[in-house]
Amino acid sequence: MTDLSSTIEARFRDALAKAFGDEHRATDPLVRLSTDERFGDYQANVAMSLAKTLGAKPRDVAASIVAALDAADLFERVEIAGPGFINLTLTNDALGRRVEAMHEDERLGVEPAPRERIVVDYSGPNVAKEMHVGHLRSTCIGDAIARVLRFLGHDVIGQNHLGDWGTQFGMLIEYLMESGGAVSREIGDLNAFYQEAKRRFDGDPEFAERARLRVVALQRGDAETLELWRTLVDASKRYFDTIYERLDIDRSLLEYRGESAYNDDLDDVIRGLDEAGLLRESEGALVVYPQGFKGRDGEPLPMIVRKRDAGYLYATTDLAAARYRLNVLGATRVIYVTDARQSQHFAMLFQTLREAGWAGPNIRLDHVPFGTILGPDRKPFKTRSGDVVRLGEVIDEAEERAYAIVAEKNPSMPEEEKRRVAHVVGVGALKYADLASERIRDYVFDWNRMLSLDGNTAPYLQNAYVRIRSIFRKADADGIAYEGFGRVKIVEEAERALALKLLQLPAVVRGVAESLEPHRLCNYLYELASAYHRFYERCPVLSADDETRRSRLRLCDVTARTLKTGLELLGIATVEQM
RNA sequence: GCCCCGAUAGCUCAGGGGAUAGAGCGUCCGCCUCCUAAGCGGAAGGUCGCAGGUUCGAAUCCUGCUCGGGGCACCA
Numbered sequence: 001m002t003d004l005s006s007t008i009e010a011r012f013r014d015a016l017a018k019a020f021g022d023e024h025r026a027t028d029p030l031v032r033l034s035t036d037e038r039f040g041d042y043q044a045n046v047a048m049s050l051a052k053t054l055g056a057k058p059r060d061v062a063a064s065i066v067a068a069l070d071a072a073d074l075f076e077r078v079e080i081a082g083p084g085f086i087n088l089t090l091t092n093d094a095l096g097r098r099v100e101a102m103h104e105d106e107r108l109g110v111e112p113a114p115r116e117r118i119v120v121d122y123s124g125p126n127v128a129k130e131m132h133v134g135h136l137r138s139t140c141i142g143d144a145i146a147r148v149l150r151f152l153g154h155d156v157i158g159q160n161h162l163g164d165w166g167t168q169f170g171m172l173i174e175y176l177m178e179s180g181g182a183v184s185r186e187i188g189d190l191n192a193f194y195q196e197a198k199r200r201f202d203g204d205p206e207f208a209e210r211a212r213l214r215v216v217a218l219q220r221g222d223a224e225t226l227e228l229w230r231t232l233v234d235a236s237k238r239y240f241d242t243i244y245e246r247l248d249i250d251r252s253l254l255e256y257r258g259e260s261a262y263n264d265d266l267d268d269v270i271r272g273l274d275e276a277g278l279l280r281e282s283e284g285a286l287v288v289y290p291q292g293f294k295g296r297d298g299e300p301l302p303m304i305v306r307k308r309d310a311g312y313l314y315a316t317t318d319l320a321a322a323r324y325r326l327n328v329l330g331a332t333r334v335i336y337v338t339d340a341r342q343s344q345h346f347a348m349l350f351q352t353l354r355e356a357g358w359a360g361p362n363i364r365l366d367h368v369p370f371g372t373i374l375g376p377d378r379k380p381f382k383t384r385s386g387d388v389v390r391l392g393e394v395i396d397e398a399e400e401r402a403y404a405i406v407a408e409k410n411p412s413m414p415e416e417e418k419r420r421v422a423h424v425v426g427v428g429a430l431k432y433a434d435l436a437s438e439r440i441r442d443y444v445f446d447w448n449r450m451l452s453l454d455g456n457t458a459p460y461l462q463n464a465y466v467r468i469r470s471i472f473r474k475a476d477a478d479g480i481a482y483e484g485f486g487r488v489k490i491v492e493e494a495e496r497a498l499a500l501k502l503l504q505l506p507a508v509v510r511g512v513a514e515s516l517e518p519h520r521l522c523n524y525l526y527e528l529a530s531a532y533h534r535f536y537e538r539c540p541v542l543s544a545d546d547e548t549r550r551s552r553l554r555l556c557d558v559t560a561r562t563l564k565t566g567l568e569l570l571g572i573a574t575v576e577q578m
Numbered sequence: 579g580c581c582c583c584g585a586u587a588g589c590u591c592a593g594g595g596g597a598u599a600g601a602g603c604g605u606c607c608g609c610c611u612c613c614u615a616a617g618c619g620g621a622a623g624g625u626c627g628c629a630g631g632u633u634c635g636a637a638u639c640c641u642g643c644u645c646g647g648g649g650c651a652c653c654a
Binding site: 030032034035036038039043045048049051052058081082083084085124126163166167259282283284285287293294295296297298301302303304305306307308309311313314315317338339340341342343344345347369371372405406409410436437438440441442443444446448449452453454455456457459460462463464466467468470471472473474475478519522523526527530533534536537538540541542543556577578 | 580582593596598600618652
């Protein structure tokens, strides 16, 4: 079954064609959710905009559309109001039948999109460095986007573009050799290792020289050096995996493919740019000048692809990675989830890929920028001493704070269960706070707000789910039968509002895949949970008569699945009790 | 200097051509013999940064400005 908004839109396109000629099938009927219940459930606003081109009065246009509209099985009322709004009220019967169809559908009415291979580049921490809050947003937003696209049926490859190459590895490997060659220490103290190496490098010119030679050895593929490099990379991956696991990041969507994977392609990138006629030399460096960019001096802004000392940069690696994703993996869409400060870099990168002919007109390249996490002082989130906040410590605190709340609200819960719930609630709250506001904006990190049980938070949504599950536990305990559930009868206003909200899921998921804005899904789930809570207050389920009970249990069940699925798409788990 | 992003209730944020702009927190007032009150209802609170413009209609689109953040050659 086509989802509700698409169905309504299609009806209006038919009506427009019938009333004003076939060419008007292409006119957007401007079907929107009504802002006020007095204006019905949906409204079509096309009459006002069409009146001018048709040279008719808007209300007459509206009347013609309504006369041509096939409304029989769908709308209770179709009313023309104000300057020419067409207000639509769905029949309770249509709502009930659509909720039943949604309930029967494993995908909750979300139809698969035409399958595309899509690469999503996110997380991207640096080898031999600890992850910090700066990595949280890319990791959570990227994971959510990858999950949504997969749910829509796409072939999604998440790639972790690790910072696993570069001059700093000379220093790290040299220091590793000095300190015995083994990373036996299980990398909770990667930062310490990095900083010790840096201190050695800064404080001892003789060591610094050895580090520089070590870079050369690494680049020419010296076996012993490479092995130590691999030791560092592997140890770091083990550490990243522990963080990803604690954050409930879907590792089946995220493969490690660091910068080093493209080392052998970099010469060829330069050659390709040359063949495309884009390569220029400037002050000893090799650069390209993508169209439309100016520097401080008003002159064309170069993107440097090879340094004066013949070294390569992230632009080169990014070009190589993009070529790999397009040519080898066959992606038709590549999505980069990085902070907003890199916007210009990606704009230049995309422009270069277009000009080189490496990304054709049918390839979508998206930069998904996001703002900074701010502390309570509205400055970038740091510890009191001004250091970066370690991601592991943030997760610890999220779980501790959630544990304290769970223990207070539900003291009789077994200890192990409390720990599990604290994890799900704490990490869910942390991730949800990151996803819930428009991602381009900076957001203020606030433990109390994100863990609040009121408002647009993960715990509020998780609790709505828990309350539903609680009803089913009681039903099972009391031996109340509900197999097959029965028809969904919409009677009460709260049932109606809940049904309407449920049926919006497909349009919301599609919108997220298009805009790459997970906060839209958050808003939807919050509205759904609110609608459910109102239903819960006003509509007793188990104490109702059998027919009503079966109907309401079915509403409960489809709501629970929608909440659970929606939260899963955000990378957030649910629990049965909390 | 140029470019990008932001500005909506006291605070934190939704809404991004459509009717009288919403939520949570905070403040005030109500609601548990009843499926989790981790909930619900109500009240109070807004020149949607400023000024123009486009439009039947602008918080939403355009231009300029103010304020804040970010970027602008060998780091990523």
